[in-house]
Structure formats: C-alpha cells, structure tokens
Amino acid sequence: MTPGALLKLLLLLVSPLQTARAQTEGLPPRPSVPVIVSEASGHTVLLRCRFQVSSDRSLGFVVTWSRLSPEGRKEELKQETTLHTSAVIELDGFNLRLGDEIFCSISSFFLESADVRGESVESHFFAGIRLKPALTVLSEDAGLHELLVGATVPVPCPEGSFSSTHSCTLPLQISTKSQDEDALGPDLSLSSCVLVLSQAPCTDGLCGSGRTHFSAITDFVKDDNRTTQISIKPIISRSLLWNGYLPEPIQVVVRDVPSAHCYAFTDPHMITFDGRYYENYQIGTFVLYKSSFWPLEVHVRQWECGSLEHAASCVCGVVVRDGGEAVALDMCNGVMGETQPQLTVRSRDPNRNGIRIAESYQGRKVTMTLASGAFVRADVSDWGMSLTLRAPGSDLNHTEGLCGTFDGQPDNDFHSAGGATLGDLQAFISEWRLPPGSSLFDLLPSHLDSSEGHSQCTCQKTACSRHAIVRLSGVIPALDVTAKHAASLERRNETLQLHPGRLAQSVQSGSYMFRASRKGVPASSRRRHRGRTRRSVPNSPRQLQPHSSSYFFPEDHEPAAQAKTPLPWPTPSGLTRQRAEAQCRRAVAESEPASSCRGLLGEQTLRRAVAMCVSDLQLKDDKSWLRATIPLLENECERRLEEEEAGGWEEHQQAVDVLRCPDLCGGNGQCSETGCVCFPGFGMFDCSALSDQIPEILELENEGLCDVRQRNCSAVQVRGQAFEDSSQLKCEFVQEKFKDGGWLQGAPRFVPASFVNATALECQLPLEAGPGAAGLDLEPGRGPLARWQIRVSNDGHSFTNAKILTLFDGACQVCSLAADVLCSLREKTCSIDGVCFREGESRPGSSCLTCRPDLSRHSWSRAEKNRPPLFRPPPFQLRSIQGEAFSVQLQAQDPEGSALLYSLVSGPEGASLSPSGLLTWKAAAAVPTDAHLFHFAVADECDAETRASVEVSVLTCDCLNGARCVPDASIPAGFRCACQEGFTGRRCEADADDCKPNPCRLGRCVDGPNTFSCFCPPGMTGRTCREDVDECASRPCFPDVVCRNSPGSFSCGACPRGYSGDGKTCRRESRQEPRRTSTSVEDGPFKSQMT
DSSP, rough: HHHHHHHHHHHHOOHHHHHHHHHOOOOOOOOOOOEEEEETTEEEEEEEEEOOOSSSSSSEEEEEEEEOTSSSSSEEEEEEEESSSSEEEEESSSSSSSEEEEEEEEEETTTTEEEEEEEOOEEEEESEEEEEEEEEEESSSOOOOOEEEESSOOOOOOOSSSSSSOOEEEEEEEEEEETTHHOOOOOOOSSEEEEEEEEOOOOOTTTEEEEEEEEEOOOOOOOOOOEEEEOOOOOOOTTTTTTOOOOEEEEEEEEEEOOEEEEEEETTEOOOTTTTEEOOOOOEEEEEESSSSEEEEEEEEEEOOOOOSSOOOOEEEEEEEEETHHHEEEEESSOOOOTEEEEEEEOOOTOOOSSSSEEEGGTTTTEEEETTOOOOEEOSSSSSSEEEEEGGGGGGTTTTTTTOSSSSSSGGGGGGGTSOSSSSSHHHHHTTBBTTSSSTTOOOOEEEEEEEEOOOSSSSSOOOOOSSOBOOOSSSEEEEOHHHHHHHHHHHSSSSSSSSTOOOOSSEEEEEOOOOOOOOOOOOGGOOOOOOOBBBOSSOOOOSSSSSBBOGGGGGGOOOOOOOOOOOSTTTTOOOOOOOOHIIIIIIIIIIHHHHHHHHHHHHHHHHHHHHHHHHHHHHHHHHGGTTTTTHHHHHHHHHHEEEEGOGGGHHHHHHHHSSSGGGGSEOOOOTTEEEEEEEEEOOOOOOOSOOOOOEEEEOOOGGEEETSSSSSTEEEEEEEEOOOTTTOOOEEEEEEEEEEEEOOOOOOOEEEEEEEETTEEEOOOOTOOOOSSBBTSOOOOOOOOOOEEESSSSSSSSSOOEEEEEEEETTTTSSSSSSSOEEOOTTTEEEETTTEEETEETTEEEEEEETTEEEEEEEEEOSOEEEEEEEEOOEEEETTTEEEEEOOOOEEEETTTHHHEEEEETTOOEEEOOOOOOEEEEEEOSSEEEEEEEEEEOOTTOOEEEEEEEEEEOOOOOTTTEEEOTTTSSSSSEEOOOOOOEESSSSEEEETTSSSSSTTTEEEEEEEEEEEOOOOTTTTTOOOOOOEEGGGGSSSOTTTTTETTTTTTEOOOOOTTTEEEESSEOSSSSSOOOOSSEEEETTEEOOOOO
C-alpha cells in the first residue's frame, strides 16, 4: 500500500472519541522553523520546504505555499498533507515567477486526531537575483566599493536546462542611471558593465554569485546628494523561467566632497589650500604639492624676476608627476624675457597617458589634469608663469608642501616634512626646497604602477577607462593636445634611426614648445640671468644623463634668502601707495573679468587681487605688471561657474561670454562656445592680430644645432612671427650635401607643421630621410650627420626665409655655427660608417674588432688580444640509426662574444655542417654499425680558429609491428620505439588492451586488434553505450498516462481517475469509496485540501 493510501485510511478510521481524547491530552508539537531551498531537476526548478519535529506519536503535516502579490497581499497557491518532513513546489514561470516572495507555512497533527492541528510556523524565500551594495551612501572620495550580485535559484545553461556537462554561466548587463543625468552627467561608475554568474551548488541561500565594484564620479559640481539607480537589464535566456526576468534595482546616494585650490601668482603670492596667504621670495626648486593618497607630486622652479632695486622670485617651470608619468612646462633654461616655455612628457610606460594636457588662449593657459581630478594650470607670460592648483576631495588630510595641509585649518599650513607645525615662514619655505639634481626636473619619476587596477565604466558608452572617471566642465575654451604630445613621444622613440643601436635612451620623452602672446617684457626684468648651460655629455656614449633635457639651474646653488624687510613708499620712480592702488583698481577691479564675474567672485577676492597688483608695482616699479593678476580672476570665475553648473549659467551669461572670448573679441570677431571666430584679416584667440602678415623665421631651437646624443632630433622647434593655425601650415625641408667644394640641395620635402601659437611651431623631420652623412666629399667624421634647410608657409604657397638645421653626434664631433665651418673629430674617438665610437669600444656584436684611433679613426681594428673559440663537447654519446636522419647542434663560445662560423673538415659521405653549427647526416642501411668521426673547425670574426671532432655510433632498429626508431640520448640504447596505434612495449611487441579503462561504461567490452566492441545493456545504445534509448517512444504506458524517460529505464504516471494499477497496466475499479466532505486525498505526492 502506498503512503498516500495509508494516510487516507488512517484518517477515515479516526473516531470522534479519539479526537476528544487528543484535545484533552494537548496540541500536536510545533515543527521547527522551515528552511526553503531551491534545487534543479532537468529543465525544472523546485523549491523544497524542510522542517523538523520531535514526538513519540505518529504525526502528519499540513504544508501551505503562498506568495506576496504586487499589492502586498498573500495569495495561497497550494496546500498539501504529508507524512514527510519536506514538501516541494515548482517555479513554473506562471504561478510562481522569479522576483516573487514565497512563503511556506507548516502545522502538524496527530494521525489519530487529524482535525486538531498544532501551531503553524512560517518561513519566506525570495526567488531571483538580489543586489547587495557594501554602501548605500558614499562620497566623491575615489573610494571603491563592492557590489554583490547573488542568485537564490539555479543559474540556467545556454540551452535552457539546469544541468550540463560543462560549466554554465549567465551574463548580466548592468547599468546606472543618475538623478538629473541628462543635465549633470552620470554620478556613479562601475568596474564592469557585464557580470557573469556561474552555476554553483546552492549553499547559504546562493546558487551563483558575482562581484563588481562601484565608485562615485568626481565632478567638482555642487549638485547636493544625487541618487543613482544600479539595475540589471532584462535577462535573455532559453529558460522559460529566466527569460525576460528583470531583477529589482537598488539606489545609492553620492555626497559632494569639496575640493581645494592653491595659487602661486607673480612674485609669487601664495594662497594655500586652506586659504592662508604668504609671500615666497626664495629662489630654487621646491615641492609645491605632494599627495600621500595618490602618486602625485608637483615641483616648481623659481628664478629671480625683481627689479634692480629689490630681489624677488617668480615661477619659471613646473613638473607634474602622476605615478610613473611626468609632464614638465619649463622656461628656466635661458634668460627671462627671451626663453620659451617647453612642454616635455616623460614616462616609464609610454602606453599610459594618465595626464591630460589642454591649451587655452593659444598657449597663454596650459592645464594639466590628472586621473584623480587634480589639475595644475599655468598662466604663461614672458617673465615666467603663475600657477593654479586643484586638489580633489579625496586628498583631504593627505597633502604636504608649500600649498599646505588641506585639512581646513590654515594655522598648521606651515609644516615640516614630518608633519610638525612651524612658526617661521622662511623655515617652512626652506623645508620644502630641494637639493640640486634631486627634483622631477632632473630625474624620471621612480614610481611605476604595475597593477592594472579596476576599470571604470559609466555603462553609457562601450569603452571603459583604467583611470578614475572625473567629469570636467570647463568654461574657458580648451584644446586637448594630449594626443599630440603622446604622438610626439612615440615619434621620438621611432623616427630617424640615424645610428641603429647607438641612440640608447634611458627615458621615454617628448617635448613641445608653448609661447604666450608677447605683450612686452617688463623693462626692469630684461636683465641677463646667470648663464644656464646645457650639461655636456662625456665622450662615452653610454654615460647619458637620466633626463635628456636636464640643464644647470644656478638658483639651486644659491643660499636660502633671508627674511625680506618691508619696502618703502614711494618707489624709486616716485610712485606713491595711493597712486599704485588707484592704478591697480582701474586695471584689475574694473577689468572685464572683474566686472562680469563680480557676483561670483565677491569683494574679498577682488581686494586680494588688487593687493597683489599693488605689491608687484612696489617691488618692480614697472607698470607692465598691472594686469599680471587678471588670470587669477579668470580662473576663480571659471571655478565658481563650474561649481554652480547644477543651477545653470543663465544668470551668469555675461561672465561666461567674457571667459570664452577675452575682450569680447575686440570687435574683430564673433563670440561662440568655442571662443572667438575672427573676421577675415584677424587672428589670435582674441582677434587682436592681423592675419595677412607674411610669416618670418627668427631662429631655430638651439640655434639650429642638434646633438643626437643629448636630444631626440626627430623634430625642430621654429620661432618666428605671424604663424597661422591653418590647414595649409607646412614645413619645407631641403637636404644639403657637401660636394665639389659646396653644398648641393636635394629635392624639397613637405610635412605638416604643428601650430603652437603665432610665434612658435614644430616641424617633424621627414621620415623617409636616410641616415647618410651630409659631407660626402669630406674626410670621414668632418661632415655632420644631416643638414637641412627649413622654410615655413601658412598657405602652402608663400614661404618664409630659410634657416639651417644641422644634426651631429656630439660623442665624437664638434660642430660650429659658421656656415663654412664643418665638424671635427674629438680626440680618442672613431667615426666608422657615420657612427661614433670611443677608443677601446668594440664593434656591436663583435668584441674582437675595436676602435683604435692610433691605427685607424674610420675603420675597425683587430683587438690586441683575441682568444680563439672554445668548443663544448656534447654531454652524451651521439648515436644514429641506420636509415634515419641524424642531426645535432654543436656548441662553442667565443671569449670576446664574437659571432662564430663553423665548417666541416672531414667526415662520412653525405655529412654536412651549417655555418651556425648544425651537423646533419643520414646513415644508409649499408653503413657499418660502428663509430664514425666528424672533424670540423670553428672561427670568430677575427679568424681565430679552433679544430675539434665528434664521434657518432651507428645502430640498427629492432622495433616491431611497424614501429619507428627515434633517437633519444636520455636512455642507454640511444633510441626509443615510436609504436603504431594499438601496440605498446619497449619494442612495440604487445597489443594494447583497448578495453582499459572500460570505454563501454555499463556495457560489456570485447577487445580486438587495435579496436574494441561494446555489448550494451537494455535501455542503452551507441558505440560506447552512452546513449539512452527513449523507451517512451514505443508508448509502453496505459493510454493517456504520462511516460517519463530516464537513463536506461522509464516510468509511468498515475492511472486515470476510476482506474488503478502501476501506470503500465490500469484496471477499472469495481466500486467507489464513500466521499468525505472534510478531506480529499490523491496518490502520488500527498495532496489534500483541508476544509
């Protein structure tokens, strides 16, 4: 009798007397809190409700399944009565779907009193995917937070089932949507837009999980606490249960974190991150800003730029480091008022471009933005530059240097490297002064971030970034020139190749020159500085400087300045304080940026800018400094507009126009979002220059001389006037060669020019130019490596005057600037095939040939002491098989590292020896099975020779069953047998048993010659008995009864109503049992409806 029939019978036999006795003896025991778990079976997912109960009496259980409706009400799905301590329900995708909250309620009863139930217990289960963030409220502090995505039901396989021989995965498309995203952009980034859930056994409530990370996007906008929704797109699957399922999204809130700004303007006047003001009159190289949170550092150089009466300092260069990458904007290598700013990119990893470089106002502003959101902006003038720095909120309590501590407390901004507060200003400045040769101006950044880190994705685009996502919304029009400098960096690593193998570079570098519009250099500042000379490179070509643009900076060697005494009024020219203040108010406080941005800047900022102007006039006594602090107002106005972006710029449109179009284009153009659009005949960023002037070259970089040992000479910087940023801007190169007593010109070559501004551009040398020396008829070593005549054109037709560029190798050549004076060789050097070598230096790849100037300065000479090669005999006995090809690589080494040449002196017929030392021979069947000698010679490039021999034994092959002999020096016989398939043994004498291991699984295996046969049991078929026979295809069950196929067998469902039997055979029942109004029981899984 089945358990269902037994339970039915017991319930029918319960008497009213037994029920009354059960009520007096107490209620049935309460089951334990049920546990709901999910499990898979084929294409079906079941939920199983398990519970426990202890009792010395026979118990039955009523299990009720229900779900939570979208309106929040419980809906009963199924109720069943069972004797077991578990019950199941199917997640069919119709009555129960993914995303449902499902409840299982259990109550018990004594079998002898079924109408008396005990107290019910209930548990709930969520079916689907849940997103669990580590934080729901986060800050714009670059923190990375984990997001756990877990599935509480089995993950489907691609074909829709839940079981497979392969690992099954489910890809999830994750996206974000931020509040006001259309206006303010996304506020959150993910480490990946696709998360893959892998199928795993269901444990701890999870049947598959994955992890990704999310981070707040730094945007520097006061947008309050915006909410971002993280969601998963509808799932696409062949599983009916999973297809179209949309998991419930989650929401996180991003809080603003304020950034901070530091300023170094003119003298420089310093304003720290926390707003403390001081003056820095010292000269030298300093740490301006260093982060302990990011691999970020900013160094500055300050030179003298005061009047003849009073010494003062100005910033002349800045280096920004981000990890292993550094960008330098430097004009300290020259004379103030004459030198040009040069932008250099240096990196240990040329594929990493974490620093973005932008140019505004045609080079007057250069902004370097880092991956963290920090930036350094240089406002360039002829006397130097003023700097504006931004520290992101993630750097709070993590900064040091002249910009202070960024902790909201100005009182501790004067600090030491150890963090101690200093009371003396000069001691604080000296604390952050760097010794000569130790700054980023001289050295490549030591930090190289080898970790890949997490990707950052907004999932609105296909591309992700390895850097933190920072949203920048500048107002001042800017041109991103990062790609130009990255390309320049690559060209300097690839082009020219004048001397392959000789131009070793220890630094990946590229440079570019900026030129601010020249409004006139202060007369009192045009004094000659102490000479700055580029460091000379020793004769040794291997002793290269760590940074090819390193130079001597005399201010680094000056003693620290003493405290400055207050300056008197009036100035030497008679300028009084009152007149200076009046002039500065007119020039600064009544300027176009001040008038348009007054509501944003506030009176305190304007008063500070005017005070800086007054201080500059008192110190320099020169009116040309009146407008030097206006860039401070521009930068501050832009900053406050960016912060107020969330509220829109409509009420500040005048300020926006002035920043986009300085002086409103001077009436010579129209203002647009990208800046001034000048009328025909006018140019420059403010339309203040006439554009129909004929351009002129004033000079080439370094006066037209380029030493390939000190610089990468693939490009030249051209300085002049009236250059235009046009599509037709190009450089003309004409190569010159010395012949018959004069310079002959070749065919002109044209390359596009890189526009910097109206006074500077860059020309790339033609890539197709060969490395041949320019002096064909000259004594070797006297001619330069290359000589070019350069001209420039704005329109591609009218060209400027010509200037000469000369390339030479400073390791062995000295070249003068005179047109009729050529290069000469240095002492104790050689010039061989146009390449320089020092005395005693060996030919690349051959140490037996060296540079010996006493014998020849233009060809290789043999080394005085050259030893012959050393032969290394084989470490094993050489054996050959009759009829088989034999080969062995002979080994020899030259003490001086020279290339070697092998030759066969004598040996058996058919033997050969390649120049590289590969000995080959095939012993015919008639060759005697004894030892054979091979005599050979090996010589180096200087003909030093060694003779030697090797002995090879000839063996016969005794392998069986068609096997082949293969030489193997690791075994005593000298060869092994390579057996045919189906045979084994040392000589392949044994037939392999193909029935091991058992390939027939449940069947019987019969071995045969190199094969096997399977005799399958009933229900299985196929060559290896692994294919299940579908017994249901023959309809073995009673009509209308469900047939379920299983591996090797089948089963039939229950007989139709009114019939009984095992499903294969069903018989009509002879009588019907009396109906009960209280209970209905069916066989199979115990199902009942209790009323």
